[in-house]
Amino acid sequence: MLSPHEIAALMLIENAQHHHELNPADLNALLDRRLVWLEPQPQVHDRRLHLTNHGRHVLDAIAGKH
Structure with missing residues (x-):
C-alpha cells in the first residue's frame, strides 16, 4: 500500500x-515497487x-478510471 506522500510523488512524476x-x-x-523508472x-x-x-495503472485506479 502506498502512503499519501508516495501517491503525491507519483502524481508529480x-x-x-x-x-x-x-x-x-x-x-x-x-522505484522498489517498480512504479517509476529512471x-x-x-x-x-x-x-x-x-x-x-x-x-500509470495505479494512478488511473486512484482517479477512478478503472
Whole structure:
C-alpha cells in the first residue's frame, strides 16, 4: 500500500520528469515497487523519471478510471 506522500510523488512524476524536489524515501519506495523508472543520462543529476505501465495503472485506479 502506498502512503499519501508516495501517491503525491507519483502524481508529480506523471506531470514532471525531474525528481529534485521529491523526498528520496518516497522516490526509493516507488522505484522498489517498480512504479517509476529512471532514464539513464550522461550526468547523474540529469536523470529523468518516468511512470511504468504499473505506475500509470495505479494512478488511473486512484482517479477512478478503472
